[in-house]
Amino acid sequence: MKISVTILSRMPPERSRLVLSYAPENFEINIIESSAPIDLQINACKDADAIILGTPNIDMSVLNECHKVKLLQTLSAGYEELNIEAISKIGIPIANNGGSNAGAVSEQVLSIALMLIRGTLKHWENAKEKKWREGIRDLNFGELGNKKFGIVGMGPIGKELAKKLQGFQCEVSYYDINFLDPITENELNISRTTLNNLLKNSDVISLHIPLNEKTYHFIGKNEFLKMKKNAIIINTSRGGIIDEIALLKALKEEQIAGAGLDVMESEPPKENDALLELNNVIITPHMAGVTSESNSRSALFAFENVNRAIAKKEILSVVNTKELLTYRS
Known part of the structure; x- marks a missing residue:
């Protein structure tokens, strides 16, 4: 037929x-x-x-x-x-x-997290400008291994990310409106927590939720205030999930340490978008799943x-x- x-x-x-x-x-x-x-x-x-x-x-x-x-x-x-x-x-x-696209997106999250935590882009810029080994003794750079990693949204991408994080021996918690069954939680070595606890305790937070009326600006001023000073937030879902004005303020005032964005509220971003000028932000052109x-x-x-x-x-x-x-x- x-x-x-x-x-x-x-x-x-x-x-x-x-x-x-x-x-x-x-x-x-x-x-x-x-x-x-x-x-x-x-x-x-x-x-x-x-x-x-x-x-x-x-x-x-x-x-x-x-x-x-x-x-x-x-x-x-x-x-x-x-x-x-x-x-x-x-x-x-x-x-x-x-x-x-779960495998591709989860790899991109890890790539962004590693670059921000290790300061890869700063070292690359220094190397190009012939500032060899400049700043490497400042000890402002860390490791992903053993970090507390929070995943918001435990669909296919969140689960694939949790699976990959096992290799880094991260302590992984998740927040979702639905509970995973105990067998899956045990297999992925993850635990469910409240959104507040995830924001307060995580070194890295990765967002994997759909954009709708309930999730628009899901992460804003109040959420950034709850995060650690050394926290990194990564968004590969949809741009509107993060209030970018609040994100810019949190980054400039060092309320959080960095951000990785594969998606933005306006795509492509405006030429004068201040987020493009910050050295603690990695932005990619909505390509994580491609x-x-x-x-x-x-x-x-x-x-x-x-x-x-x-x-x-x-x-x-x-x-x-x-x-x-x-x-x-």
Whole structure:
């Protein structure tokens, strides 16, 4: 049986080729730019059995014409740009990438943490400027090993990060609205704590929560005041989770020691963004989850999930289950 799948994306050609290389033989794939006019998007999507989003956004006027679609599948972990309520009302399940980028993002967190704690960028700048070994005796640099590491959000990325931190013998605690089962906590050698305790006790804090009304500016002035003076905060989730004005103040006034940001409230940041000028901040251009390996995993996951939807099997990583149940009852 032929399955019609439309991929709505602004992916570069090389990633499109990679994604297509994992498509099952019975899939008829139609790729259209997400910036294409709405009428062209409707024409490309209206007869599709499933839509895969390279960029997690689609106009409702397109979906309202898609009466055959059984799944809206993103290649990304984030989905905050989608109108979940409206999409649920027309009965379309939405699934994200199921943690396909967890390995990549967790590695980026460790990379940023190590660079900040070891002062790698400062040493690199000194070496380029021929200031060999300058400042290395100041003892302002440390080790990640045995540090207290706090993870906010224990989804696939948080769990993968906890697993990797075992090699550093860190004392890992986590905060999540849900409890992990005791077996998983024991396997990952982690313990659940309150947000206040995590903020007060952690040397490194890493954020892995979705952006929504409840998590907007989840970390702000009051949270920074609770942190250690030597604390580092890392955000690879979404920019709006941290109040950047409060972060700038906390860094300038040395309330905390440093920050690592793969995401920002405005992307790209404004040219005069003061965070770009600080030497205790590492900023990367929203690339933590982008590797050839994670792209391959997300493509495989997407096509397998489409197969599940068509076969009326349980769809994995659905993000609007509760809303669908509400509107279908």
